[in-house]
Amino acid sequence: MSVAKPLPHDAAKLHVTGTARYIDDIPVPADCLHLAFGLSTIAKGRITAMDLDAVRNSPGVVDVLTADDLPAENDVSPSIHDEPLLSDGSVHYLGQPLFLVAATSHRAARVAASKGDVTYDEEEALLTVEAALQANSRFEDGPRIYSKGDAAAAIDGAARMVEGSFDLGGQEHFYLESQAAMAMPQESGDVLVASSTQHPTEIQHKVADGLGVPMHSVRVETRRMGGGFGGKESQGNALAVSCAIVAVKTGRAAKMRYDRDDDMVITGKRHAFKISYRAGFDEEGHLQGVEFLHLVNCGWAQDLSLPVADRAMLHADNAYAIPAIRIESHRLKTNLQSFTAYRGFGGPQGMVGIERVMDHVAHDLGIDPVELRKRNYYDAPDNRVRADNTTPYGQEVIDFELHGMTDKLLDTSNYATRKAEIAEWNAKNDRLKRGIAFSPVKFGISFTLTHLNQAGALVHIYQDGSVHLNHGGTEMGQGLFQKVAQVAASRFGIGMHLVKITATDTAKVPNTSATAASSGADLNGMAVKVACDTLRDRMAAYLSEQHQCDAASVRFEGGNVHVGENVIPFEKAAAQCYQGRISLSATGFYKTPKLKWDRIKGEGRPFFYFSYGAAITEVVTDKLTGEYRILRTDILHDAGATLNPVLDIGQVEGAYVQGAGWLTTEELVWNDKGRLATHAPSTYKIPACSDRPDVFNVDLWDGKNREDTIYRSKAVGEPPFNLGISAWLALSDAVGAYGDAYPAINAPATSEEVWRSIRRVSDGV
Amino acid sequence: MSKVHVTTSINGDSTEYLCDPRETLLDVLRDQLNLTGAKEGCGTGDCGACSVTMDDRLVCSCLVLGVEAEGKEIKTVEGIAEGETLHPLQRKFIEHAALQCGVCTPGILIAAKSLLEKNPDPTETEVRYWLAGNLCRCTGYDKIIRAVMDAAAEMREAA
Numbered sequence: 001m002s003v004a005k006p007l008p009h010d011a012a013k014l015h016v017t018g019t020a021r022y023i024d025d026i027p028v029p030a031d032c033l034h035l036a037f038g039l040s041t042i043a044k045g046r047i048t049a050m051d052l053d054a055v056r057n058s059p060g061v062v063d064v065l066t067a068d069d070l071p072a073e074n075d076v077s078p079s080i081h082d083e084p085l086l087s088d089g090s091v092h093y094l095g096q097p098l099f100l101v102a103a104t105s106h107r108a109a110r111v112a113a114s115k116g117d118v119t120y121d122e123e124e125a126l127l128t129v130e131a132a133l134q135a136n137s138r139f140e141d142g143p144r145i146y147s148k149g150d151a152a153a154a155i156d157g158a159a160r161m162v163e164g165s166f167d168l169g170g171q172e173h174f175y176l177e178s179q180a181a182m183a184m185p186q187e188s189g190d191v192l193v194a195s196s197t198q199h200p201t202e203i204q205h206k207v208a209d210g211l212g213v214p215m216h217s218v219r220v221e222t223r224r225m226g227g228g229f230g231g232k233e234s235q236g237n238a239l240a241v242s243c244a245i246v247a248v249k250t251g252r253a254a255k256m257r258y259d260r261d262d263d264m265v266i267t268g269k270r271h272a273f274k275i276s277y278r279a280g281f282d283e284e285g286h287l288q289g290v291e292f293l294h295l296v297n298c299g300w301a302q303d304l305s306l307p308v309a310d311r312a313m314l315h316a317d318n319a320y321a322i323p324a325i326r327i328e329s330h331r332l333k334t335n336l337q338s339f340t341a342y343r344g345f346g347g348p349q350g351m352v353g354i355e356r357v358m359d360h361v362a363h364d365l366g367i368d369p370v371e372l373r374k375r376n377y378y379d380a381p382d383n384r385v386r387a388d389n390t391t392p393y394g395q396e397v398i399d400f401e402l403h404g405m406t407d408k409l410l411d412t413s414n415y416a417t418r419k420a421e422i423a424e425w426n427a428k429n430d431r432l433k434r435g436i437a438f439s440p441v442k443f444g445i446s447f448t449l450t451h452l453n454q455a456g457a458l459v460h461i462y463q464d465g466s467v468h469l470n471h472g473g474t475e476m477g478q479g480l481f482q483k484v485a486q487v488a489a490s491r492f493g494i495g496m497h498l499v500k501i502t503a504t505d506t507a508k509v510p511n512t513s514a515t516a517a518s519s520g521a522d523l524n525g526m527a528v529k530v531a532c533d534t535l536r537d538r539m540a541a542y543l544s545e546q547h548q549c550d551a552a553s554v555r556f557e558g559g560n561v562h563v564g565e566n567v568i569p570f571e572k573a574a575a576q577c578y579q580g581r582i583s584l585s586a587t588g589f590y591k592t593p594k595l596k597w598d599r600i601k602g603e604g605r606p607f608f609y610f611s612y613g614a615a616i617t618e619v620v621t622d623k624l625t626g627e628y629r630i631l632r633t634d635i636l637h638d639a640g641a642t643l644n645p646v647l648d649i650g651q652v653e654g655a656y657v658q659g660a661g662w663l664t665t666e667e668l669v670w671n672d673k674g675r676l677a678t679h680a681p682s683t684y685k686i687p688a689c690s691d692r693p694d695v696f697n698v699d700l701w702d703g704k705n706r707e708d709t710i711y712r713s714k715a716v717g718e719p720p721f722n723l724g725i726s727a728w729l730a731l732s733d734a735v736g737a738y739g740d741a742y743p744a745i746n747a748p749a750t751s752e753e754v755w756r757s758i759r760r761v762s763d764g765v
Numbered sequence: 766m767s768k769v770h771v772t773t774s775i776n777g778d779s780t781e782y783l784c785d786p787r788e789t790l791l792d793v794l795r796d797q798l799n800l801t802g803a804k805e806g807c808g809t810g811d812c813g814a815c816s817v818t819m820d821d822r823l824v825c826s827c828l829v830l831g832v833e834a835e836g837k838e839i840k841t842v843e844g845i846a847e848g849e850t851l852h853p854l855q856r857k858f859i860e861h862a863a864l865q866c867g868v869c870t871p872g873i874l875i876a877a878k879s880l881l882e883k884n885p886d887p888t889e890t891e892v893r894y895w896l897a898g899n900l901c902r903c904t905g906y907d908k909i910i911r912a913v914m915d916a917a918a919e920m921r922e923a924a
């Protein structure tokens with residue numbers, strides 16, 4: 001059976017030979033137009049005049065469009081129609097698209113786009129959450145509050161209390177392939193769009209609205225993305241809609257790709273938070289009550305901010321059973337890029353909050369931070385002691401794996417010995433200090449917008465026995481296509497060479513959800529299984545009738561179909577079924593069961609199950625410069641019964657490094673005018689090869705999903721991102737070794753931030 | 766602006782093209798010669814996705830002008846394999862699953878190949894620092910390093 005085999009990525013051979021095609025690699029017709037946006041140079045105000053003569057006269061320019069030239073709706077928002085494709089006269093952030101240039105080359109379009117002469121009536125921009133809160137500039141009418149018990153009373157009545165507040169920065173996706181789309185005009189005003197998107201159906205929807213045509217006039221195809229990480233869930237809309245409008249208007253193909261600087265300046269990023277907390281606990285460290293205040297920087301447009309901020313609240317407990325808790329979340333509207341989906345979708349921000357509390361409590365009590373965490377864990381299903389093992393939103397935790405996982409990781413990483421050895425080493429060294437920290441992950445799996453938890457598939461068997469596979473999920477490098485193909489091959493008992501993986505296509509499977517929320521394999525794997533099983537049943541019914549046996553006894557195994565005493569090669573069986581006029585094409589559909597969620601009350605079962613993980617990171621810091629290195633990382637991650645161990649481990653490694661990057665070197669800086677200063681890899685530092693931990697041990701937990709998912713596997717895209725929190729906590733531990741005060745480190749813990757924290761701890765400044 | 770006639774060798778084949786003196790080698794490769802293996806990740810020499818070699822020197826093709834290739838030997842990812850036979854680095858990248866989205870892969874293969882040509886027996890640290898200019902957002906680099914080390918070992922044995 002193909003499932004559970006460590007097969008490489010489906011396009012690995014194409015990748016290593018440079019022949020895998022991304023949008024910008026697709027050959028275009030000679031008369032293809034290339035597009036670029038003219039961008040605003042202020043963060044807030046109104047346009048008083050826009051002189052585009054120089055743009056129109058620039059070499060190679062074929063057309064220039066402003067909002068007045070758009071054929072239908074001027075909107076690319078995935079939620080509440082608050083994101084004009086081209087400015088309606090108002091400006092909401094620095095970098096907002098104002099006009100669109102179509103030219104004969106990419107460079108000609110960009111050069112022309114920089115020539116716009118725009119005058120503004122500038123207004124004061126809101127650039128911080130504090131300023132937005134003060135101005136009551138927000139989405140939704142007030143804060144969302146989820147609570148359980150009386151947190152304030154529990155904190156006041158507790159023996160001890162800590163409180164604090166810290167900044168938690170945003171994050172640039174930095175998918176290596178920047179946003180791109182291409183549109184080819186078809187007959188009667190229809191359009192075919194190729195888009196680097198995690199959400200082809202949303203592209204189809206927005207293009208249809210932008211052209212003023214029904215969705216059936218638009219077909220969207222996505223073969224692969226060069227990375228997505230959430231950044232291609234809604235942020236590709238503007239490019240696809242622009243291409244479609246120009247293609248239909250001019251009758252020529254149109255392509256748009258953002259240059260890296262444009263991409264970073266125009267598109268959304270991970271939400272930055274300011275988190276304040278108060279926690280009450282007893283002398284043994286049992287939490288009694290916790291309060292969180294989340295100030296969420298949503299940027300200029302609502303985009304996906306509400307469910308992101310909700311998910312942050314839903315992960316404010318992480319792995320801990322907290323008797324009384326209150327989370328207050330303000331979704332603030334600022335004049336910055338639209339903060340959007342990013343791997344973890346708010347979950348990591350929520351989790352960082354409670355892990356910060358744990359770190360602070362352990363420091364306050366002087367007890368081992370791992371022991372403290374274990375004391376507060378939810379109960380394991382086979383060892384229930386607590387009367388109440390429910391989350392703050394009332395979902396019973398029935399699959400808690402972390403007790404066993406924690407013990408195993410402590411053992412394999414040699415934590416206790418190393419911790420003691422580090423303390424000894426630190427006592428002897430003044431300038432360099434080492435730190436070590438553990439962090440657990442409990443991550444909820446399912447879209448919190450319940451209706452999104454559905455998927456479709458289309459499977460054909462051709463008369464030669466080869467299989468054509470299609471589903472609504474998209475491939476962004478995570479290996480989804482291969483995992484799902486493994487499911488199909490396993491259902492038919494055939495080799496992978498017989499299964500053709502094909503591009504996601506809105507004409508084959510309609511009304512799909514974004515490939516997001518780690519749901520890709522769970523949802524699409526199940527939908528494909530349903531389609532394959534329908535075909536198997538049809539084949540079995542026909543063949544068993546031909547061979548006078550029971551249909552239920554027909555088996556698909558080892559490339560053959562076993563019908564009674566007969567062993568028929570799958571290819572022959574397909575041919576026989578075709579001759580027998582059996583339909584060899586089927587759709588499959590799946591919707592996640594057991595979900596029920598009220599996001600206003602904050603009550604119900606938003607998640608089908610939880611994925612777990614645990615990490616231990618060791619770092620070393622330098623007192624004089626604040627510089628540091630990650631020395632060693634040990635990870636144990638729960639992928640259930642893995643569909644493909646090598647792809648899953650790859651996800652875990654990449655996610656950890658990306659998560660650690662978020663909390664350490666990746667700093668977004670805007671100047672006081674709202675201009676993003678970190679708009680290229682020269683100024684925005686994602687982890688490089690040299691930053692990888694010196695020792696990096698990653699293992700999968702040997703378990704099965706307790707819920708009935710595809711082959712009992714678990715989603716793996718986002719949960720391990722949170723393992724990076726251990727790197728931030730390890731820095732806190734190292735900084736704490738320079739003195740007695742609690743480091744109270746902000747995120748990202750850049751070298752500058754570490755240096756400042758060391759000074760606070762050692763010199764009290 | 767008038768175009769310049771350039772004669773060069775790409776992956777061993779002598780090639781001629783006309784290019785605007787402002788055009789980068791990356792653009793020439795991708796837009797004129799249909800060699801789209803080299804990718805543009807940044808256009809400013811910071812990501813390594815566009816790596817090629819010019820007279821065996823590792824360069825970012827986004828920082829080289831098309832006209833500078835005159836009389837030089839350019840090698841790109843498309844020339845690494847010999848026909849259907851993959852280079853050991855390519856095989857090891859597949860075997861170790863050292864890629865996800867694959868956009869960084871061509872540049873990393875070119876950079877790793879140029880390292881091994883200079884230093885067939887690099888330490889892990891040498892590999893890590895040599896590849897520090899090739900960003901990968903997906904993999905976390907671990908499998909990339911393992912694949913390079915493994916390919917180096919195999920190539921030493923075969924040599």
Ligand code: FES
Binds near residue numbers: 810814826828
């Ligand atoms: S595209 Fe040349 S280094 Fe990034």
Ligand code: FES
Binds near residue numbers: 176477869901902
């Ligand atoms: S595999 Fe995606 S950037 Fe390296």
